[in-house]
Amino acid sequence: MILRGALSIFGRDLIVLRRSLFSELLSVVASPLTLYLAFGVGLKGYISQVEGVPYGVFIAPGLISMTAVLAAFEESAWSMWFHRRVQKTIEEYRVSPITVYDIVIGKLISGFAQGAIKGVAVALVIFVLTPFSFPLRNLGLYLLFISLGAMIFSCLGTICGTVIDKPENIGRIQAVVIMPLIFMSGIFFPLSSYPPSVLPIISLLPTTALFEGARSALLTGSCGPLHLAILLVTAVIFFILAVVVFDRKIEE
Amino acid sequence: MSPALIIQGLTKRYGSLTAVDRFSLELRQGTVFGLLGPNGAGKTTLIKMLTTLMRPTSGDAFIQGESIVTAGKRVRALIGVVPQENNLDRYLTAQENLVLHARLHGMAPRDYLPRIDRFLELTGLSSRRNDFPDTFSGGMQRRLVVVRALIHLPRLLFLDEPTTGLDPQSRRALWEQLRTLRSEMTIFLTTHYMDEADSLCDRIVIMDHGASLVDGSAQELKERYAHAHIYELELRRDGDRYEELFQLLPQVTSLERERDSFRIVLRDEESLKPLMDSIQSGDIRRICLVEPSLEEVFLDLTGKMVRE
Numbered sequence: 001m002i003l004r005g006a007l008s009i010f011g012r013d014l015i016v017l018r019r020s021l022f023s024e025l026l027s028v029v030a031s032p033l034t035l036y037l038a039f040g041v042g043l044k045g046y047i048s049q050v051e052g053v054p055y056g057v058f059i060a061p062g063l064i065s066m067t068a069v070l071a072a073f074e075e076s077a078w079s080m081w082f083h084r085r086v087q088k089t090i091e092e093y094r095v096s097p098i099t100v101y102d103i104v105i106g107k108l109i110s111g112f113a114q115g116a117i118k119g120v121a122v123a124l125v126i127f128v129l130t131p132f133s134f135p136l137r138n139l140g141l142y143l144l145f146i147s148l149g150a151m152i153f154s155c156l157g158t159i160c161g162t163v164i165d166k167p168e169n170i171g172r173i174q175a176v177v178i179m180p181l182i183f184m185s186g187i188f189f190p191l192s193s194y195p196p197s198v199l200p201i202i203s204l205l206p207t208t209a210l211f212e213g214a215r216s217a218l219l220t221g222s223c224g225p226l227h228l229a230i231l232l233v234t235a236v237i238f239f240i241l242a243v244v245v246f247d248r249k250i251e252e
Numbered sequence: 253m254s255p256a257l258i259i260q261g262l263t264k265r266y267g268s269l270t271a272v273d274r275f276s277l278e279l280r281q282g283t284v285f286g287l288l289g290p291n292g293a294g295k296t297t298l299i300k301m302l303t304t305l306m307r308p309t310s311g312d313a314f315i316q317g318e319s320i321v322t323a324g325k326r327v328r329a330l331i332g333v334v335p336q337e338n339n340l341d342r343y344l345t346a347q348e349n350l351v352l353h354a355r356l357h358g359m360a361p362r363d364y365l366p367r368i369d370r371f372l373e374l375t376g377l378s379s380r381r382n383d384f385p386d387t388f389s390g391g392m393q394r395r396l397v398v399v400r401a402l403i404h405l406p407r408l409l410f411l412d413e414p415t416t417g418l419d420p421q422s423r424r425a426l427w428e429q430l431r432t433l434r435s436e437m438t439i440f441l442t443t444h445y446m447d448e449a450d451s452l453c454d455r456i457v458i459m460d461h462g463a464s465l466v467d468g469s470a471q472e473l474k475e476r477y478a479h480a481h482i483y484e485l486e487l488r489r490d491g492d493r494y495e496e497l498f499q500l501l502p503q504v505t506s507l508e509r510e511r512d513s514f515r516i517v518l519r520d521e522e523s524l525k526p527l528m529d530s531i532q533s534g535d536i537r538r539i540c541l542v543e544p545s546l547e548e549v550f551l552d553l554t555g556k557m558v559r560e
């Protein structure tokens with residue numbers, strides 16, 4: 001079977017994830033929940049409505065999406081780095097009769113699974129603890145956006161974990177590139193707050209397509225074809241990039 | 253029978269450094285082959301290319317007829333690899349490490365489970381199968397890595413310094429294990445232990461600076477280099493004066509001194525007389541011919557300087 005190798009690698013990650021699931025979930029729920037309480041509840045009295053919805057409702061989908069894609073990024077980046085630099089288990093994978101695709105796809109599915117599990121956990125907590133709700137029929141479309149987002153971030157993580165040798169630099173990339181990109185793209189404030197001159201650039205960011213698209217998908221059920229198209233193209237480009245970079249770098 | 257391994261002019265450059273330089277070799281099926289060479293000679297680089305971990309700068313090699321350059325995946329199905337550094341997954345138990353390996357090789361549980369049981373039993377790791385490799389001693393981890401490389405019964409087994417860090421008992425146990433495997437597979441190993449190469453390998457290549465220097469069985473190498481005439485000479489007095497004197501003799505190809513003891517390599521048999529003539533008869537305490545060991549051959553060929 002073509003993905004045998006990828007599934008074996010994913011299977012390995014599942015075994016490891018299962019052992020630490022509880023503590024992982026506990027820690028992953030903490031940060032978006034803090035943000036939700038700080039902004040959604042704390043600022044509620046100051047901000048009444050954003051784009052026609054209460055502020056708490058405005059930021060909730062973005063927090064869930066953010067958790068999912070960050071989890072995908074972190075899992076892919078750290079796991080690739082760890083297997084390559086610390087355990088050297090990548091070499092064990094690479095002397096098996098599987099291909100580069102198997103390794104990259106296996107790690108992608110793992111990143112994806114982490115994103116999905118953690119996103120769901122945060123979503124559940126937000127639903128239980130807050131009055132946030134949405135039309136259930138919109139869920140499918142929302143999940144499509146999140147899946148594409150998780151895939152893009154997983155590819156990005158794979159690339160970082162492949163080319164970066166010093167662990168502190170992965171943290172730096174996250175602080176300097178990933179977090180600004182996420183915060184710039186309208187999770188906490190509407191894009192209409194931007195001056196008109198920068199707005200076109202901001203709206204072309206894949207992260208904008210992701211968070212804006214996901215929110216409108218969840219709250220209104222509109223599919224935002226442009227957003228979807230940007231995400232699809234980005235996902236394909238990043239996947240190819242991840243495979244090529246891995247293939248090049250790993251053979252020195 | 254076709255050769256198990258054919259290497260044709262394999263070369264690897266890191267920038268300006270040529271780590272492996274047009275290396276060629278042919279191995280018959282079932283050979284236990286030992287690659288020797290000082291630190292940095294290029295052994296690991298050669299193995300990394302042969303196991304498709306690294307792309308050669310030029311040249312090619314064929315494992316059971318499959319090219320490492322164009323048929324990597326088929327090559328990987330035929331080889332087992334024990335890397336110089338243990339690369340076990342410390343988040344998986346010993347058993348899970350082996351199962352993952354078997355699955356990566358596309359094996360079915362009914363094939364790999366009994367084999368894992370048998371190999372673990374054979375290497376005395378059975379009782380620790382559900383423990384994490386972190387909790388193993390270095391020797392046990394090494395054994396586990398060897399077992400892992402054998403699960404899919406490779407045709408060609410690469411071992412990069414398999415016994416480094418093992419106690420004498422474990423080393424001998426591993427040699428025993430490798431000896432029993434020779435009927436089923438070809439073995440390609442590197443080692444810094446000359447006794448290991450001597451007692452285990454049918455064929456030995458000593459390499460340095462990326463190229464092969466000599467090739468033959470341990471016996472052949474020793475015989476060939478028995479012509480290098482090594483003498484140990486102990487003097488009663490005048491060590492300094494004699495050192496200068498010996499250095500001037502054209503018949504002396506290499507000279508080492510510790511106080512009044514010299515280790516002298518002579519060019520040929522005829523060189524002994526001029527040497528003896530240069531020493532005053534009363535000054536010799538002892539002189540003897542050194543039977544070269546594999547280690548002598550190795551040091552002779554690769555020099556005595558410690559590599560950086």
Ligand SMILES: Nc1ncnc2c1ncn2[C@@H]1O[C@H](COP(=O)(O)OP(=O)(O)OP(=O)(O)O)[C@@H](O)[C@H]1O
Binds near residue numbers: 269289295
């Ligand atoms: N990734 C790399 N980049 C640059 N140079 C390298 C790299 N890997 C190895 N080298 C160089 O290539 C040469 C051969 O190294 P190699 O590891 O193959 O030696 P070795 O024979 O296995 O040595 P040892 O007995 O110490 O294991 C050395 O000079 C080493 O410094």
Ligand SMILES: [Mg+2]
Binds near residue numbers: 295296
């Ligand atoms: Mg080495």
